[in-house]
Amino acid sequence: MGYLELHDIHKSYYLGSEEFKVLKGIDLSFELGEFVSILGESGGGKSTLMNIIGGLDRNFTGSVTVNGETLNHRDTQSLDRYRRETVGYIYQSYNLISHLTIYENVLISLEMTTMDRQAKHDRAMQLLADVGLTEQVHKYPNQLSGGQKQRVAIARALASDPKVIIADEPTGALDEQNTEEVLQILNKIAADGRLVIAVTHSQAVADSGTRIVHLVDGHLTDEVQVRPKANVAQPEQLTGFRKLPAMVAYKTAFKHLKHTMNWNALIIAGTAIGLFAVMLFLGLGNGLKGYINEQVNKMVNPQIVTVTRKTAGQTTKNSRASAAANQQGGGAAMGGGAAAQAQAAQSATGTTTTATLTDAQIAKLKKQAHVQSVEKNYNTSDVTYKYGNKKLGTAKLTTWTSNNHTSTIKVGTQPGKNQIVVDKKTLAKTYSSKNWRKLLGKKITVKFTTKNKNGKQVTVNKTLTVAGITDATTGSVTAISNATEQSWIKQYHLKSQPDTVIVKATNRNYTKSLTTKIGKLKVNGKKVFSATSASSMIATVNQYVNLATVILAAIAAISLVVSALMIIVTMFMSVSSRTKEIGVLRALGESKTDIRRLFTSESLMIGLASAIIGTGVAYAVAYGLNQVLYAIASYNLIQIEPQNIILTFGLALVISLFAAWLPARKAARLNPIDALAAE
Numbered sequence: 001m002g003y004l005e006l007h008d009i010h011k012s013y014y015l016g017s018e019e020f021k022v023l024k025g026i027d028l029s030f031e032l033g034e035f036v037s038i039l040g041e042s043g044g045g046k047s048t049l050m051n052i053i054g055g056l057d058r059n060f061t062g063s064v065t066v067n068g069e070t071l072n073h074r075d076t077q078s079l080d081r082y083r084r085e086t087v088g089y090i091y092q093s094y095n096l097i098s099h100l101t102i103y104e105n106v107l108i109s110l111e112m113t114t115m116d117r118q119a120k121h122d123r124a125m126q127l128l129a130d131v132g133l134t135e136q137v138h139k140y141p142n143q144l145s146g147g148q149k150q151r152v153a154i155a156r157a158l159a160s161d162p163k164v165i166i167a168d169e170p171t172g173a174l175d176e177q178n179t180e181e182v183l184q185i186l187n188k189i190a191a192d193g194r195l196v197i198a199v200t201h202s203q204a205v206a207d208s209g210t211r212i213v214h215l216v217d218g219h220l221t222d223e224v225q226v227r228p229k230a231n232v233a234q235p236e237q238l239t240g241f242r243k244l245p246a247m248v249a250y251k252t253a254f255k256h257l258k259h260t261m262n263w264n265a266l267i268i269a270g271t272a273i274g275l276f277a278v279m280l281f282l283g284l285g286n287g288l289k290g291y292i293n294e295q296v297n298k299m300v301n302p303q304i305v306t307v308t309r310k311t312a313g314q315t316t317k318n319s320r321a322s323a324a325a326n327q328q329g330g331g332a333a334m335g336g337g338a339a340a341q342a343q344a345a346q347s348a349t350g351t352t353t354t355a356t357l358t359d360a361q362i363a364k365l366k367k368q369a370h371v372q373s374v375e376k377n378y379n380t381s382d383v384t385y386k387y388g389n390k391k392l393g394t395a396k397l398t399t400w401t402s403n404n405h406t407s408t409i410k411v412g413t414q415p416g417k418n419q420i421v422v423d424k425k426t427l428a429k430t431y432s433s434k435n436w437r438k439l440l441g442k443k444i445t446v447k448f449t450t451k452n453k454n455g456k457q458v459t460v461n462k463t464l465t466v467a468g469i470t471d472a473t474t475g476s477v478t479a480i481s482n483a484t485e486q487s488w489i490k491q492y493h494l495k496s497q498p499d500t501v502i503v504k505a506t507n508r509n510y511t512k513s514l515t516t517k518i519g520k521l522k523v524n525g526k527k528v529f530s531a532t533s534a535s536s537m538i539a540t541v542n543q544y545v546n547l548a549t550v551i552l553a554a555i556a557a558i559s560l561v562v563s564a565l566m567i568i569v570t571m572f573m574s575v576s577s578r579t580k581e582i583g584v585l586r587a588l589g590e591s592k593t594d595i596r597r598l599f600t601s602e603s604l605m606i607g608l609a610s611a612i613i614g615t616g617v618a619y620a621v622a623y624g625l626n627q628v629l630y631a632i633a634s635y636n637l638i639q640i641e642p643q644n645i646i647l648t649f650g651l652a653l654v655i656s657l658f659a660a661w662l663p664a665r666k667a668a669r670l671n672p673i674d675a676l677a678a679e
């Protein structure tokens, strides 16, 4: 029984429904130690037979037996294994991988063995030394002569220590001297106990082997035993085998990426620009939100919820603001969102009514979860202020609460008992437009008319010390302390119910939920409170900023579609320019998965490089822009956050995987024979 046997092999090609019989019943047996030449005319079916022996062709009838076991041609995996473990190929046109050095060309075959790193290196170097190429190991194939290339191919074929070497016209492209050298090497390989099967139409080449088989018109016609085969004991298998590790595919992909860097650099740059733009817009969105937050929180306390009564229809007619307004027939000069809430609707008759909050309602607010404090806030419109005989102006008077930011006090402090803070623009500047600061510490009189709790008209006329001068961007703030207010209520028997209460949350994180909750609170089945807070305002503004950010980032992301198309084109170009390489790798025993991984990982590397560059540029541009914008806004307006980076890398990953999908699939599905035949 031979080491390798062919039994009744038939093979036909079809052009449409027309059948062309190429092999018409081949029976042949080979022994280890033989160098068999299959001699025949061009078109006689020699290469077809070699592809069947080498496990590249699956569409034939008959069987191939190796070492007593019949090859299962229907099972791709066992064919991959057969090529990986048993067969080594030498081609007429060398078929070296052009972007790998000759050392790497040999190593790629060793990567599917279980040898350790050092052993693989030593074997590759030894094999290259055996074919006289020690000096050339770091050269690329295009830097070698034809004879040298064929010797690299021989070293590669021998690398994984296969039992069978298939050589398809191994000397077809060589001159006489190189032909002689290659034939000597092939003879030595057979003499070492392997089986060498060579296809040739050269009688001279055939004569240098141990046996010649003639293939004519699909039949074996006659056999000539040139000399006896080498008689050596079957050498022990040098190594075990494994599937190609994923890392090797990544490394090979990286080498190819480097090799074609000029073109790939453009693709990477294009994709990086798209990713950079997405990231910058997201960073700008973050920055704007942060800036708005900061600005609003500078003006108002973020823990505060301002609560008033819900509708004018439910008002009581006893508030001081309404009394004053009724008497004097004027609207109050109101400032700030909270104060605006305090003013109820003006009726058609021109009277203003303001709703007040009862003690029971205030108690209900105090009971809510996450409430730290509840302060009464009194607002009185049309209050007249005088310094001596000099009238400073008429303005609303309010009580100082936690909602007033101390940063609004330009000079002085917040008011204590019998003290007042006055607004710079409406009052202090009347005192002196230049030396308005000098009003600080002066005593001024405060006068207004209102109805007391018995409905009687009273005039409040008090002298207070100016403790501070305010300048708030939200509007004019002239305020007394709650202690002063309470003493007036006592002295003049004024109503003690406030028109506004200031609810302070235990933590700014609760402000928004507390605002919503208070707005929904019911007394006697009716919603009674109207609640506003800076947090809910900020949330609304943030919603708009988010919307704008997403739209801008999405527009930028459109450019990524172009990037994806560019990567697809590159990958398709890569597949077609590497078709032969795909055939070689399959012949070496790489599986479809290995080939798919090769292209997918190259595309992923393009995506990854783009994301890294895009992120780097985004950070650099953000830094530069922030330097410029800081001068205007005193804030870093572009803030790239970790989740933006994650999103960008995610996008790059999706794009590159998507772009690689079709080309990698095409590459993996290539028939190894067609791939090897590619020009």
Ligand SMILES: Nc1ncnc2c1ncn2[C@@H]1O[C@H](COP(=O)(O)OP(=O)(O)OP(=O)(O)O)[C@@H](O)[C@H]1O
Pocket: 013, 014, 020, 022, 040, 041, 042, 043, 044, 045, 046, 047, 048, 049, 201
């Ligand atoms: N994929 C194919 N489809 C159709 N016909 C094919 C195909 N491959 C080979 N043939 C035909 O099969 C026959 C045998 O081809 P094969 O390549 O095996 O011959 P060969 O003996 O190796 O020739 P050469 O010495 O010129 O390389 C030829 O007539 C060829 O035209």
